[in-house]
Amino acid sequence: MYIPFNKPVYLQEYDKNIKKVLLKKNHFSSLGYFSKKSESLLNDLLNVNYSILTKSCTSALEMCALLLNIKQGDEIIMPSYTFVSTANAFVMRGGVPVFVDIKENDLNIDLNQIEKKITKRTKAIVVVHYAGISCNIEKLKKITKKYNLFLIEDAAQAFLSKYKNKYLGSYGDLSTFSFHETKNIHCGEGGALIINNKKFIKRAKILRDKGTNRDQFQKKFVKKYSWVDFGSSYALPEINAGFLYYQLLNSKKITRDRVNIWKKYFLLFSTLPKLKNLNYSNEIPKCKINGHIFYFLSKNKNQRDQIIDYFKRNNIQTTFHYIPLHESRMKNYCKFSGNFKITKKVSNTLIRLPLYSGLKDKELNKIFFYLKKMSNLFF
Numbered sequence: 041m042y043i044p045f046n047k048p049v050y051l052q053e054y055d056k057n058i059k060k061v062l063l064k065k066n067h068f069s070s071l072g073y074f075s076k077k078s079e080s081l082l083n084d085l086l087n088v089n090y091s092i093l094t095k096s097c098t099s100a101l102e103m104c105a106l107l108l109n110i111k112q113g114d115e116i117i118m119p120s121y122t123f124v125s126t127a128n129a130f131v132m133r134g135g136v137p138v139f140v141d142i143k144e145n146d147l148n149i150d151l152n153q154i155e156k157k158i159t160k161r162t163k164a165i166v167v168v169h170y171a172g173i174s175c176n177i178e179k180l181k182k183i184t185k186k187y188n189l190f191l192i193e194d195a196a197q198a199f200l201s202k203y204k205n206k207y208l209g210s211y212g213d214l215s216t217f218s219f220h221e222t223k224n225i226h227c228g229e230g231g232a233l234i235i236n237n238k239k240f241i242k243r244a245k246i247l248r249d250k251g252t253n254r255d256q257f258q259k260k261f262v263k264k265y266s267w268v269d270f271g272s273s274y275a276l277p278e279i280n281a282g283f284l285y286y287q288l289l290n291s292k293k294i295t296r297d298r299v300n301i302w303k304k305y306f307l308l309f310s311t312l313p314k315l316k317n318l319n320y321s322n323e324i325p326k327c328k329i330n331g332h333i334f335y336f337l338s339k340n341k342n343q344r345d346q347i348i349d350y351f352k353r354n355n356i357q358t359t360f361h362y363i364p365l366h367e368s369r370m371k372n373y374c375k376f377s378g379n380f381k382i383t384k385k386v387s388n389t390l391i392r393l394p395l396y397s398g399l400k401d402k403e404l405n406k407i408f409f410y411l412k413k414m415s416n417l418f419f
């Protein structure tokens with residue numbers, strides 16, 4: 041019995057419906073029937089007003105950099121403990137990511153270290169909701185207001201997570217989601233840009249459609265469409281949007297399944313003597329989780345590698361997370377000062393456990409068995 045780290049959800053409903061609809065609509069590229077259905081369902085699910093499907097979260101982040109008119113030397117504050125795309129999107133426009141360390145309790149950007157990094161060139165703060173958990177985003181919003189900065193949520197991991205009863209993705213001027221197969225809800229690869237600041241809507245529609253005003257043309261506002269602004273091919277094809285639509289319809293159930301498994305891990309860790317003393321996924325006040333990740337920290341890097349190997353020998357796949365961006369070659373394009381103590385520690389010691397909708401009790405019990413054994417062998 042091999043237990044992978046992740047098994048992307050596959051819904052049979054997709055097979056039944058998508059072929060019929062696509063053939064009937066005779067439209068397979070982007071901006072069709074399923075795209076519209078998915079976008080309006082996204083708006084309903086997240087209680088937001090405007091969303092755009094994109095080919096990935098990476099594309100949505102690139103759109104953010106373009107919408108903010110990021111120019112050479114503009115600074116964007118973000119954690120170094122994140123996926124490459126968070127920074128890459130801005131670096132491609134000549135922007136300079138300014139890194140901030142994370143906090144140990146939730147692995148999110150340390151709000152107390154943000155203000156001293158703000159300069160005249162700062163344009164925005166990007167918050168990454170690691171494991172689908174938010175920092176005190178209301179406090180962060182106050183900081184962005186005070187200094188007149190844009191707030192961007194990289195909510196790639198945070199679909200259907202909440203802070204204080206409001207969905208993540210509904211706080212930022214712009215927010216991005218990922219529907220990559222490694223995320224809770226997926227369509228192979230896909231993403232979404234949530235636009236909460238209305239002033240970005242018009243240009244976003246042009247940007248995603250190769251810089252044309254085709255949207256205006258389709259609505260019969262203009263007689264011909266042509267190039268009007270920068271843009272690229274960011275819209276999600278209908279085949280993926282159809283796959284995504286059925287995932288979105290089932291997204292609450294898929295999330296519930298994951299949260300239930302998360303809670304079982306949490307119970308095990310909080311009751312077993314040796315595991316109890318470790319640093320592991322926490323319940324954070326005011327946050328409603330989506331069960332994206334359950335992690336724990338080992339003592340050091342060497343032990344981390346040994347534990348991952350130990351699970352592997354027992355047919356269980358576990359994974360670490362993130363070479364910090366300021367330690368990768370990205371550092372040549374970024375600003376960072378301070379010691380990044382927590383970022384370093386977490387990047388060397390974090391282990392993520394298998395978690396997906398469809399993980400059976402029998403499999404979970406096997407993981408628990410080896411977690412108990414591990415706690416006696418390694419701690």
Ligand SMILES: *Cc1c(COP(=O)(O)O)cnc(C)c1O
Nearest residue numbers: 096097098123125196218219220
């Ligand atoms: C997965 C992820 C991304 C990238 O998502 P894609 O859809 O693969 O482009 C960006 N940021 C974070 C924090 C992620 O976890």
